[in-house]
Amino acid sequence: MALLKVLLLLGLGVSVNSDVSLQKRILGGHNCADTERLYHVRLEGSNGTHTSLCGGSLIHPQWILTADTCWKSETGWFNVAMVKVHPRTAGRKLYRIHGRTGYSDPEGWLHDIMLLKIQKRVNDVPFAPLPDCSNRPKIGDTLQLAGEGATTTGPYNEQLSNAVAATQLQCVDMPVVEASHFLPTYGHVFSAKAQNKDVCYGDAGSAAVFNGKIYGVISPGVPRYACESAASVVDLCEYMDWIRRQIDFK
Structure with missing residues (x-):
C-alpha cells in the first residue's frame, strides 16, 4: 500500500477518447498547516x-x-x-x-x-494526542483526514494504486456518516463521506482527527472508483x- 492523502474530485466522469491513460487532477484538499500533524x-x-x-x-x-x-x-x-x-x-x-x-x-x-x-x-x-473517548465523534461531526496518497485518478475516476504520491501532506474535512460497528477483517470502524471527497491509495494508516485528537486510523479499503463509497476509519476508542x-x- 502507499501513503495517505485525501482527494477532492472535480466531477464523477472523465471522457476518454483514446487508449492513452488520461488522468484528472484531484482538487479541493489543501496543504496541512505547518503547525499541525507533526506526528x-x-x-x-x-x-x-x-x-x-x-x-x-x-x-x-x-x-x-x-x-x-x-x-x-x-x-x-x-x-x-x-x-x-x-x-x-x-x-x-x-x-x-x-x-x-x-x-x-x-x-x-x-x-x-x-x-x-x-x-x-x-x-x-x-x-499524537490520543482520544477523549467520553466525547467520541457522532454522525454529522466533522473529521479531518490527511495523508500523502496519490493526487490523480485514471479514466472514469478509477483509483491508481501506482500513482505518484503527494509532494506535501494534505488535509480535508469530511463528516461522519456511519457510527462505529464491527466489520469482519477490519474491526470496529466508522465511516466518513462528503460529496466529491475521498481517500486514496497511500492514505491508509494515517490519523482521523476530531477536536484536535486522533480518533481513528484510515483503513485501506479503497474502492475501484473514487467517491464510490464512504471512507472507512478504524475506531481507536475500541x-x-x-x-x-x-x-x-x-
Whole structure:
C-alpha cells in the first residue's frame, strides 16, 4: 500500500477518447498547516523492485500507530519509518522498525490496527494526542483526514494504486456518516463521506482527527472508483485498553 492523502474530485466522469491513460487532477484538499500533524509518519516498504507507502502516527517515543495491512510481511520486503515528513522543512529522519504487534479478538479476527516499535527513541517530535473517548465523534461531526496518497485518478475516476504520491501532506474535512460497528477483517470502524471527497491509495494508516485528537486510523479499503463509497476509519476508542497494555506511557 502507499501513503495517505485525501482527494477532492472535480466531477464523477472523465471522457476518454483514446487508449492513452488520461488522468484528472484531484482538487479541493489543501496543504496541512505547518503547525499541525507533526506526528505524521511515512511508512515505506521495498523488496528492491517494488515499493509500498502508508501513513502512521507517532504516539510514543518508540511506537507508531497505523493500519495492520500497511505491513509488508512477504519474503524479501523491508519496512522502515520516516518521521518529520511534515512540514517539508522539518528534516526527515529514517528509523528501522524493531517489532510489531497487531490486534486479534477472541474469535480470531485480526483487526486492521497495528503498533510498530522503532529501534531508537524519537525525542524531537510532538506525539499524537490520543482520544477523549467520553466525547467520541457522532454522525454529522466533522473529521479531518490527511495523508500523502496519490493526487490523480485514471479514466472514469478509477483509483491508481501506482500513482505518484503527494509532494506535501494534505488535509480535508469530511463528516461522519456511519457510527462505529464491527466489520469482519477490519474491526470496529466508522465511516466518513462528503460529496466529491475521498481517500486514496497511500492514505491508509494515517490519523482521523476530531477536536484536535486522533480518533481513528484510515483503513485501506479503497474502492475501484473514487467517491464510490464512504471512507472507512478504524475506531481507536475500541482499542485504547489494548494500546495501553502494549505501551508504557510513563
